[in-house]
Amino acid sequence: xxxxxxxxxxxxxxxxxxxxxxxxxxxxxxxxxxxxxxxxxxxxxxxxxxxxxxxxxxxxxxxxxxxxxxxxxxxxxxxxxxxxxx
Numbered sequence: 178x179x180x181x182x183x184x185x186x187x188x189x190x191x192x193x194x195x196x197x198x199x200x201x202x203x204x205x206x207x208x209x210x211x212x213x214x215x216x217x218x219x220x221x222x223x224x225x226x227x228x229x230x231x232x233x234x235x236x237x238x239x240x241x242x243x244x245x246x247x248x249x250x251x252x253x254x255x256x257x258x259x260x261x262x263x
Contacts, residue, residue, distance in 0.1 A: 213251045
């Protein structure tokens with residue numbers, strides 16, 4: 178356990194510029210977006226349900242917004258599937 182603490186402390190004590198933090202965020206966003214798009218692709222029924230709800234408010238872009246919302250909010254459905262079921 179002390180080895181993990183030492184390694185974590187050494188990693189967190191490293192100085193990073195704003196550009197480094199932005200780059201790290203972009204690199205971490207790649208798997209998140211990839212998993213989200215795959216999730217939305219395989220869970221079409223959720224996209225359709227959300228699209229039906231959004232069509233009344235946004236007729237021109239309801240389908241695209243529904244797909245993007247399901248892709249962006251995939252961790253919520255993984256952690257709380259009972260909340261997302263209609």
